[in-house]
Amino acid sequence: DPHDPMDVAVVGAGRVGTALAVLLTRAGHRVVAASGREASRARVETWLPDVPLLPPADAARSGEAVLLAVPDDAIAGTCAEIAAAGGFTDGGFVVHLSGAEPLLALGPARDAGADVLSTHPMQTVPDVGSGLERLPGAHVAVTAWTERGFEVGERLAADWGGVAFRLSEERKPLYHAAAVFCSNYLVAVEGLAEHLFRLAGLPAPLPAFAPLAEASLANVIRVGPEAALTGPVARGDAGTVRRNLEAIAGHAPEAVPAYVALADAAINLATRARRLGPDEASAIREVLTEWR
16 A cells, blocks of 8 residues: 555665654654764764664665665765665665756666655755754655656655655756755855955944845745846846946956846846836846956
């Protein structure tokens, strides 16, 4: 029965893998084995004290569902090693947690008769404790090659409190690029802001700009990016854009290309929102061409 509790093995008990194992245990599944390096040993002892720590193939062999919670670039190699050691069972499930890696990385598990799938939570998890708080409620991209695989991915996601949606294998790289903009490049932009504020003389930029950053993101979520955009590009203020670029070129020239690229993105957004006419847009583009 697809609703019966499953025996789950976690290969690579990192922050996400360990948090998911705890959440699945709370949902009634049995975490039967874990594997990982030295840091994983401490994590498992803290969060999964009754779970044996075994070599990867032995851990995988004991689970109906195997979570390959290793870093992206280790998924294919770990899968191949476990398969070579006979760690995958016919009719089992092998799940990786990457938003970027294709299911092809799990080819050796499929060749051994397992159903392969991926479940990628759209959340950032700095440690196990915050994972337990943040993973429930996060949307989860489920990718599989069979209906049975999709159903198990949706079920696991629901059991740890996630909101599952199906994502096709060919759209996965685009989805992951979107997540990089959503999270990582947002952080990179705030890093540039902090650096420039410091050069402008603010001794502690973070607490000073926190209200502005938080209000901006809250607006995006409340009304959408098109309505939330403010600032010189949205106003068609080419003179301010020029003054911004002159100042950046004088104090932090390495930030000029990022400003120009983001100004282009803001022009596209403001034009799509019909908040910027063609004449205003071309006046700003004219300024930007001097700095490309």
